[in-house]
Structures are given as structure tokens and as C-alpha cells.
Amino acid sequence: MNQSLLDALAARLDDGAILTGAAVSARATSWIDPAPLRAAAILRPRTTEQVAEILSLCHAARQPLVTQGGRTNLVDATHTTGEDLILSLERMAEVEEIDGANHTMTVQAGAPLQRVQEAAAAAGLIFPLDLGARGSATIGGCAATNAGGVRVLRYGMMRELVLGMEVVLADGTTLTSLNRMLKNNAGYDLKQLFIGSEGTLGVITRLVLRLYPAPGGFGTALIGLQDFPTAVALLHSLQHDLAGELASFEVMWNAYYRLTTTPPAPSTPPLPQRYPLYVLAESLGADTAQTRAL
Ligand SMILES: Cc1cc2nc3c(=O)[nH]c(=O)nc-3n(C[C@H](O)[C@H](O)[C@H](O)COP(=O)(O)OP(=O)(O)OC[C@H]3O[C@@H](n4cnc5c(N)ncnc54)[C@H](O)[C@@H]3O)c2cc1C
Structure with missing residues (x-):
């Protein structure tokens, strides 16, 4: 592992943002594999700007980086070796705003699906995506995998439930398109490129979600x-x-x-x-x- 890269990252991130050694191996590899997690370090940014700094530095150093959400995928998509860095969005997990008039929610990508559902319910609305891993799967992971769940017939997959997105590209460039309009036919719909891209095209940092009235x-x-x-x-x-x-x-x-x-x-x-x-x-x-x- 490139120590000068880790030093540069440490200089830009707050205390507690970087986990190494036992703090990494104390975690399980995934929800189904209890083997100790392997990685040179886990990076835990708090802001989109920090995600951009991390990606920019890793890109310049040609350092492989794997984005992890709740690690509930069923296809070993978050596999890492001891040489990789992990980017975890676990400290970017806030519901930022619910717009009750327009039925939208702005949320950070590391929020667990269940937190999104509960915040919508507290506002008298629903976020209809639902799946068994709701307590651990993150909303960013759901978008990155275009998750479906059990209510696709009525409400569609994540692709139909995302109105806006902020994403950081591999070189640290940030694309912010936090659209809240349902009827938006302006230009290319770039967010659709990232939905289902499994972390290969960029790191999803914030989302605007479509909410629905709660059923009676x-x-x-x-x-x-x-x-x-x-x-x-x-x-x-x-x-x-x-x-x-x-x-x-x-x-x-x-x-x-x-x-x-x-x-x-x-x-x-x-x-x-x-x-x-x-x-x-x-x-x-x-x-x-x-x-x-x-
Ligand atoms: C009990 C159970 C039931 C499930 N039921 C369903 C179901 O009904 N329908 C369904 O579609 N899936 C289902 N899944 C699979 C899984 O829950 C979903 O794929 C979920 O969306 C993954 O979210 P996560 O946060 O755990 O992502 P992870 O597993 O952490 O990551 C998945 C992929 O997305 C990438 N990624 C994660 N976060 C980001 C981000 N912020 N930006 C960019 N890339 C990112 C990762 O690099 C990886 O490639 C189920 C899983 C379990 C364990």
C-alpha cells in the first residue's frame, strides 16, 4: 500500500475517517461471509467534497478503490483484497429534506433503506421500494444496483424512483443534478447512466427520491x-x-x-x-x- 497516499488522505480527512488494521479486520466480509474484511484501509468521508478529494488522490496514484454500502448484494460485488482501499458512505447517512408538497426526499447515499422508509412514513408518505435487506442496504447501494424489491409491479424499480442525483466521477469531478421535478423533459437524463452501474462509473453521494401518498x-x-x-x-x-x-x-x-x-x-x-x-x-x-x- 502506498503510504504517501494514505498520509495525503489523512491530511485532508478528519480524525476517525480512516480505519486500518484491526478496525478493518473486525468487520465481516459481507452479510453472508463472516471472514475478516480485507483492505489496506476503509475511508469514511462525511461530505461530497471529501469523496471528491479521495477519488482525485486515488486516481492520481492509480490506487484501486471499492465503494461499499451495506454489503448486502448477492454477487460478491464489494469483494476486496488487502491492497484495495474501501470507500464507505456510512457517515453520509442523513435524510436532508422532505418536500411534502412535491413528494420528494433529498437524502445522503449512505442512509439505510429502512431509515428512508421511516422518514417518509413520519411525513405521511411512503418510499415504496422494499426488500428483505432494508435495515442494512443503503439507498446509494439500491441505486447503484437498480434494486427492485417486492413492489416493482406497482411502483417500478429504483430507476423509476430517483428524480435527481449527485455523483463523483473517478477523477474527482462532481456532477450535481438534484432535480426535484417529476415532469422534467430537459436534455439527457444522465442519472440513468449511473443507476445500475454498480459503482463502475462513479460514487453516488446524494439522491432526490420520489415519494408517494401513503395508501389508506x-x-x-x-x-x-x-x-x-x-x-x-x-x-x-x-x-x-x-x-x-x-x-x-x-x-x-x-x-x-x-x-x-x-x-x-x-x-x-x-x-x-x-x-x-x-x-x-x-x-x-x-x-x-x-x-x-x-
Ligand atoms: C435478504 C436480502 C433480500 C434482498 N432482496 C432484494 C430484492 O428483492 N431486490 C433486489 O434488487 N435486491 C435484493 N437484495 C440485494 C441487495 O440488498 C440490493 O442489491 C441492495 O440494493 C444493495 O445495497 P447495499 O447498500 O448493500 O450495496 P453493496 O452491497 O454495498 O454494493 C452493491 C454494489 O453497489 C456499489 N455501490 C454501493 N454504494 C454505492 C454508491 N453510493 N455509489 C456507487 N456505487 C455504490 C458497490 O460498489 C457494489 O458494486 C437482497 C439482499 C438480501 C441480503
């Missing part, structure tokens, strides 16, 4: 089915009959259903285990009743 009611149903064509027919019928309120339609194969409803799994089977397929469907609508049947 919801309904859930678990349905056992005989075959896949029936599942497709059921999907089309729910989309039609629920008039756009269908939010989730998760298909489970019999082996998965058995695994998750047989001891020592924490739940007992709500339906018998004999069906080849199961569908968990969710509707979110204007109905003010607490729940209603699908």
Missing part, C-alpha cells in the same frame, strides 16, 4: 396453485380486478414453501404443503379499511 388500506392473500399458467392468469385477473392497486405478486415454488414452513422454520404452514406453487399477493389502495380481502 392494504390487503394480503396467500394462494395455493396447481401450475404456472394458472399463476399468470391469476396475475392478470388481479391486475384487472384491483384496478391498479396490486403492489406485490411473489411466486414461491413448493420446495421453498416447505423449507420456510417446516420446523425448525419459525412459521407453520398457513396453507397445506401439497400445492406445486404459492403466490403471496399484496394490494395497496385508497380503501380506508384496515384490511380487506383481495
